[in-house]
Amino acid sequence: MEDVRTETSPRVGRVFLSTEWRDLVMLNYQVDPDLLLEYVPTGTELDFFNGATFISLVGFQFVRAKVLGALPFAFHSDFDEINLRFYVRRREGNECRRGVAFIREIVPKRLIAQVARLAYGENYFYYPMRHRMNTKADSKTAEYEWRVDRKWCKLYAQGSGIPARPQAGTLEEFITEHYWGYSARRLGRSLEYRVSHTPWRVWISTEAGFEGDGTSTYGQRLGGVINRRPDSAFIAEGSPVRIYMGRPIT
Numbered sequence: 001m002e003d004v005r006t007e008t009s010p011r012v013g014r015v016f017l018s019t020e021w022r023d024l025v026m027l028n029y030q031v032d033p034d035l036l037l038e039y040v041p042t043g044t045e046l047d048f049f050n051g052a053t054f055i056s057l058v059g060f061q062f063v064r065a066k067v068l069g070a071l072p073f074a075f076h077s078d079f080d081e082i083n084l085r086f087y088v089r090r091r092e093g094n095e096c097r098r099g100v101a102f103i104r105e106i107v108p109k110r111l112i113a114q115v116a117r118l119a120y121g122e123n124y125f126y127y128p129m130r131h132r133m134n135t136k137a138d139s140k141t142a143e144y145e146w147r148v149d150r151k152w153c154k155l156y157a158q159g160s161g162i163p164a165r166p167q168a169g170t171l172e173e174f175i176t177e178h179y180w181g182y183s184a185r186r187l188g189r190s191l192e193y194r195v196s197h198t199p200w201r202v203w204i205s206t207e208a209g210f211e212g213d214g215t216s217t218y219g220q221r222l223g224g225v226i227n228r229r230p231d232s233a234f235i236a237e238g239s240p241v242r243i244y245m246g247r248p249i250t
Contacts, residue, residue, distance in 0.1 A: 017067055076111070082144055096143050099180030099181055172202055203235045
């Protein structure tokens with residue numbers, strides 16, 4: 001297992017959270033970029049794959065989450081998360097930083113949501129959650145659910161074969177290889193933070209989708225998007241992850 005001890009880098013700063021992200025179900029939808037403009041953090045712009053804009057509905061497990069390499073995150077080390085994300089980029093000198101911005105993030109504990117809002121200004125919400133996994137030698141099935149208005153919503157994916165690194169230039173590579181996070185702050189600022197992990201292996205999905213009322217969580221327009229069949233879907237194996245201290249940008 002990768003060593004995730006706290007470290008300091010003059011380029012990305014100190015590690016805030018070390019954890020593992022495991023069994024990521026990633027449902028990906030092509031959308032009109034105008035649908036996302038109100039969410040784009042200051043200092044960034046939308047990132048595109050072959051001229052198209054994507055959002056992803058993602059469910060995964062936080063495992064062994066520790067703040068500053070020592071303390072469980074908000075007194076919880078293992079928990080689920082579901083988020084709706086899109087993809088942005090930012091120029092820093094000669095470097096193009098490709099990152100992720102979040103529309104809404106769901107966790108199963110109120111305290112986790114509160115701490116995450118304070119630490120990164122992200123749009124975290126608490127809902128009851130559950131998941132199911134089934135891993136065999138030649139297949140993988142993963143489901144994540146959250147309950148809103150006494151009804152369960154579910155994202156799921158099934159994959160077959162042996163997980164493998166996405167091929168260069170594919171949508172799977174584009175989705176998984178964004179290593180910065182951006183969140184909108186007040187007074188026209190954003191927070192930028194580095195996310196470090198090894199490239200993930202994935203199972204390409206043979207069956208995947210969303211079930212439930214997406215509008216109850218994401219509103220009419222975005223909820224309508226995730227209620228349709230995803231344009232692509234896969235399960236990512238995941239890895240140890242480091243999330244670094246953020247810094248404000250304008």
